[in-house]
Amino acid sequence: MHPRYSFTLALLAAFPAIAADKEAETVVVTATRFSEVAPGVAANVSVITRQDISNTPAQNLPDVLSTRAGIDVRQIGGAMGRDAVVDMRGFGATATSNTLILVDGLRVNPVDMGGIIWSAIPLDSVERIEIMRGSGTVLYGDGASGGVINIITNKSGSPVAGVTATLGDFGYKGSEVQLGNGNDTAYYNLFVNYAAADGYRKNSQQDQQSANGRVGWLLDGGEVYTDFAIYKESAGQPGSVFTAAYRDDPRSTRTPHNSESRDGYRIRPGVSYRLHDRLTLEGEFAFDHQQLNTKYFSAFGATASDRLRDTNSLTPRLRWRHDLVALPSETVFGYDYYDGKVTSDNTGFANQGAAQESSAFYMQNITKFTQNLSLTLGGRNQRMKQKAHQDAYAPFFSPAVVGETTRTKDAYDLGLAYAADGWRIYGKTGTTFRFANVDELFGFDAFFNPVFAGDIKPQHGRINEIGGDIAVGPANLRASFYQLDLTDEIGFDGTANVNLDPTRRKGIELEAGWKMTDSLQAKASYTYADARFREGAFSGNAIPLVPRDQASALLTWNTGPTGSYTAAARYVGERRYSSDFANTRRMLSGYTTFDMQSVWKLKPWRITAKLLNALDRKYSSIAGYSTFYSDTYYYPADRRSIFVSARYDF
Helix, strand or coil: CCHHHHHHHHHHHCCCCCCCCHHHHCEECCCCCCCEECCCCCCEEEEECHHHHHHCCCCCHHHHHCCCCCEEEECCCCCCCCCCEEEECCCHHHHHHHEEEEECCEECCCCCCCCCCHHHCCHHHEEEEEEEECCCHHHHCCCCCCEEEEEEECCCCCCEEEEEEEEECCCEEEEEEEEEEECCCEEEEEEEEEEEECCCCCCCCEEEEEEEEEEEEEECCEEEEEEEEEEEEEEECCCCEEHHHHHHCCCCCCCCCCEEEEEEEEEEEEEEEEEECCEEEEEEEEEEEEEEEEEEEECCEEEEEEEEEEEEEECCEEEEEEEECCEEEEEEEEEEEEEEEEEEEEECCCCEEEEEEEEEEEEEEEEECCCCEEEEEEEEEEEEEEEEEECCEHHHCECCEEEEEEEEEEEEEEEEEEEECCEEEEEEEEEEEECCCHHHHEEECCCCCEEECCCCCCEEEEEEEEEEEEEECCEEEEEEEEEEEEECCEEECCCCEEECCCEEEEEEEEEEEEECCCCEEEEEEEEEEEEEECCCCCCCCECCCCCCEEEEEEEEEECCCCEEEEEEEEEECCECCECCCCCCCCCECCEEEEEEEEEEEECCEEEEEEEECCCCCCCCCCEEEECCCCEEEECCCCCCEEEEEEEEEC
């Protein structure tokens, strides 16, 4: 047995079951797609509460996520988290296509290879974050092989009116407005956010504006509501720097004139209604629009792109609480429909367009054999129809491209969970899949002519996992052990998007909390991830950009009504450079960051000061090797910075 596994099993055995786990009482949506307390599903589900977010010295949502086990966050740079990549269970370059991000249950991963629009989710609007590690394919469909992160926004409708102003290093300035109110008939929540910064590097200026919220009307058996978000942002694109500049002048840029802007909106009307004491209906329509404009300048000339992305969805579901013979049982039935279109008008390249239509039926049943023992069984059938086209482009004698493909995949989950007073253990097995996103449908033949890459097979695999959690007085521990075997994994081999040789990911995820006194508490996490090829030319080689070891620790001293103080440390181990499948390059160095935060509550004022990267470490979380330039390139992270904000509650 691997020594890490032996250590972890011994640690679990050292905890007797003598107290209740307070997290078990937290309302969770992600495990069943319905709000429930302790749903009993066999899965590794944890929650970042509003208090956890407030105690974390972070300026953006991805940095909050980076403190949790099983999550690697790679920042391009900037305090706003723009273009940050969130990777669950070691997918490296394809992390965004394998880690599903939801906002109130709505998937916000784009149908192409674009990033998550984090600016449309200001931190103050987040009530809690639910993390379901491992495959969420049965409930949420493709793109969830690594796991699901569901960001739950504040929908309380409690009376609130607050204004926040923030100043920070590198020319950062921001402001936020929060409003909310409600009664027995209706409620609303509104969050408005503005931020701008010069940036740590040259040409790394950023600005963002967003507004999001919800309006709801209460019924005798439920509610009808509309969620909405609108955003606009722009930024310079400093790009990467080569080895000499990274060593001597990391604030420099090779692309001083490149820029990008994007704006868009989301609107989602929905309903939640209790048809019967045992039957609840929920469903939403969603409309998502985004426009992305880019301008790039190089020695080969100027290029520009105007990309439009539109996605519509319909996601009704039904929860039926029934008995299976004499056993308590609950079944969720659902249907997911998504229709996405992308068009790209390019200067300097051929124009492109793509569309995909996805429809799926799924079911999940939880049956209790005893008060403590429950069985989870679920399945999904998903059909994906995709088409793509590219215009002929005379300057490069590129022919026109057109193609269409339809694929169907199934997935299942099977698990057992046993929960008693203060502890829980579970085991699960299941399958997962991912279809190619629309950008991956474009490829090249042996003569570098563009072709439709419809021969890319859906990625599929099996996951096995055991885990549990336990609470002992003021301490709690959560652990999981997993193995994920994938076949036909979709990735970029350095030349084209292809189906890679079979891969295997296995690891350990640990999270612990300890309330040492009424005012002093600590949280810690550790992740061991081994991601490798298990067959083919690279058999045994590590998958690039996946650190083997990660750890974090937070210590918070709550001084009562006057405020709190937090110190946080995060370690990310060394990993292979991007695209180094052969494992011939040296390792990208690991790094440790240290952050601090002070909060003073002087009602109606709340003053917050944050010191990020306090030790002024120079590091890069993303790097690769360019064969064209025969040099290594890096994306330097921000150095030490201070942010001070003041909030006034009316």
